[in-house]
Amino acid sequence: MADFLPISKEDMKKRGIEQLDFIYISGDAYVDHPSFGHAIITRLIESMGFTIGIIPQPNWKSKDDFMRLGKPKIAFLVSSGNIDSMVNHYTAHKKKRNTDAYSPGGKSGYRPDRAVIVYCNRLREAYKDVPIIIGGIEASLRRFAHYDYWDDKVRNSILVDSSADLLIYGMGEKPIMEILNLIQFGKNIKDIKDIRGTCYLTSDISNLKDYILLPSFEDVSKDKKKYAEAFKIQYEEQDAVKGKMLIQKHGNQYIVQNPPSLPLTQEEMDFIYSLPYTRTYHPIYKSQGGIPALKEVEFSITSHRGCFGGCSFCALNFHQGRVIQARSQESILKEAETLSKLPNFKGYIHDVGGPTANFRRPSCKKQLEHGICKNRQCLFPTPCKNLEVDHSEYLSLLRKIRKIKGIKKVFIRSGIRYDYLMLDKNEAFFDELIKHHISGQLKVAPEHICNEVLYLMGKPNRRVYDAFVKKYFEKNKKFKLNQYLVPYLMSSHPGSTLKSAIELAEYIRDMGYNPEQVQDFYPTPGSLSTTMYYTEINPLTGEKVYVPKTREEKEMQRALLQFRDPKNYELVYKALTLAGRQDLIGYGKKCLIPPKKSKIKKGR
The missing domain is CATH 3.40.50.280 (Cobalamin-binding domain)
Known part of the structure; x- marks a missing residue:
């Protein structure tokens, strides 16, 4: 070791x-x-x-x-x-x-x-x-x-x-x-x-050529339109093939960003994951109970990097990039064999994936030579005609891992992009995903079901998710399995009004699902959604965006997603009243909550 x-x-x-x-x-x-x-x-x-x-x-x-x-x-x-x-x-x-x-x-x-x-x-x-x-x-x-x-x-x-x-x-x-x-x-x-x-700081850019000058720190601090403009340029130039040098003035200095790094080759990826890791935490932490984060990944395998999913609230575009960089099957199989021989291995590989598990290849051949498209995503708002949909190599890899001695089961936990899955006319991967790679439930991320919100999230239309749900349960029935589907849902994303949140609550009601956890939109650095949150502008279109910002409205939107929880009653009642949806307060099948109990005065 x-x-x-x-x-x-x-x-x-x-x-x-x-x-x-x-x-x-x-x-x-x-x-x-x-x-x-x-x-x-x-x-x-x-x-x-x-x-x-x-x-x-x-x-x-x-x-x-x-x-x-x-x-x-x-x-x-x-x-x-x-x-x-x-x-x-x-x-x-x-x-x-x-x-x-x-x-x-x-x-x-x-x-x-x-x-x-x-x-x-x-x-x-x-x-x-x-x-x-x-x-x-x-x-x-x-x-x-x-x-x-x-x-x-x-x-x-x-x-x-x-x-x-x-x-x-x-x-x-x-x-x-x-x-x-x-x-x-x-x-x-x-x-x-x-x-x-x-990136580096300099006070002199006179020797630099072929760059784009962003609105300055002073400009973007005072003017939200300038901020949105700066973000759009950064977003569009985040490409290793066509991206230009970007410069932003900060007082008397300049931030210079060189173009993005070229994607790692398969040989480079294989080399990086072959380095002599001990694969555990340092012994100094043993007496303190170790490091919890290791438990989630200790028996997981990173098969690739990058994501062409294009979700607005995700900053992967600015960090790992949209171009998929994958390891070879040989490299991954070698790591799986290594895991199978570790003393505390119980026979379960927890994940084989990346930011999105079923993106194991670049979305199209054009990307590698000409770079990513500036003005459109691969899957959004509709799948690009050049998108190559094929799960066969990933399926072949999973089959090989399942055959390794000592491995009982291989799970996929890093997320399946269901819209990409639904585009594959060959359903072999979908079938084997259900039969071999789920632990009783599959977690997917529709995030919302209101199309206006989905559009701003960079997610597919609701009908795509509905079709996926239908097919998922049909296949479970076909294979005589009783596995659940757990959707990740988000409240208070830019574009989400009380009306949108109520529409999502009605959807939750109709599917009979009671989400234990929901995610409030979190404006973290680097994402398109964060720029929308701050500027109330969609920087890619210049359109005005409604943003729920008050604590009260955000709490109401979140409560609507968990309307069955008694502690959320007052917030849900207030939200429905404000939205003029008292029809959802009552005892009928379509109601979200019952009416308030009338208070009877003492002595009567």
Whole structure:
């Protein structure tokens, strides 16, 4: 088994290292598993012949813990972890969370708010001259001036607030490999300005060519139309083939974003997932109960990256991108065999997938040569005529995994895009999904059923979901199975009115389903929906968008999705009254709630 990378001076001494080349600061606990960004990047750097150590979840109250491994020869790498630290800490109602799955024992409090900025500021206190490279989802999605839901204002690019030297956006392997190659040839990180997938700050852009100048930080802070305009440009230029350099002025400086990194090749993907991970958390966490986040992914396999689904509320377009990058079957089968031999493996592979499990190939051949389409999505509003729909390779892979000795069952938990599934005329995958890859229930994400809301979500028309539901239960009946369908539903998305929420509540009533969990729309950095939430404009069309913003309306919309819960009665009653839908208050089959009980005065 591979050793963990150094986290202390004692570890460095055992390896015979006096000074590390790189030190990685992580907001997550140290888990050496390929589902954790810090594990992949550190193992990749190690594979290229550099020494690297990790300081996981340092005590940010002073600079002392940041000096635990000494001063690196080349640079510090900083990430808040697998999740944006603000999302990790707060609910959609801005309430503090009590747990943190990426911390010892699942307890919160091991990282600060805005972790990347705080970590960088402490590093500057400790070592003023050492280069700092920031990356991960928090840095990636905050690379330009961005609306921040928690402050309810537009904030600077994270490069300005962190004073880092370089920002890697998107998936960081390719930029890191190119940076390391330049370092091997004697280049200083502070002089590296032309790597794809990176951003930097400069006071002089006179030598730059072929770029698009975005509205400035000052402009987008004051003018919501300018903000929407800036977002649209960023959205349309997020393409490795055709995307241009983007520049945004911040005061006397400029944020320069080089074009996106080229997609990883299959050989590169295979190499990354073949690195010597220990596949578990560091032993220092054992006495605290381990790291809960590992349980979900310990026996899961990442088969690909990227997503061409185009959901407006998802920031994947700005992080992993729309082009699918897949591992070879040989690489995945080798990992499955490795999992089957682990001492605590019980015979169940929990997932084989990616952002969307059944996207194992690029949506069309045109993408790889000509780039993604600027003005339309692959599946929305209707499937593109160039879309290639084929589950045969994915099905072949799953069949091979099922045959591996010691594997009892292979589940698919990373999400099935049902509209893509319904387009496949060959129903073999649909059949085997139901027969072999569901644990009693399939979770899918229609998110809503009101077409006006679905349009703004970038989701298919309601009739597509209805057709899928019908076919799903027909197939279960055919195979003599009694498996459920669990829909993920979202309240308060831009475009959702009380009328829309009531329409969704009626749908829930008619299907006899009582959702245990619903998701309030959460305006997180980088998504199209967040721009709609802030500006009340659809940046792609310029159209005005209704946005539920008051706490009361958001609570009413959420309550309508769980109208059967007695504690939601008053909110549901108020919502129905405000919307003029008293016809849904009563004892009839179509009613959502009963009337209020009349109060009888004492003495009568």
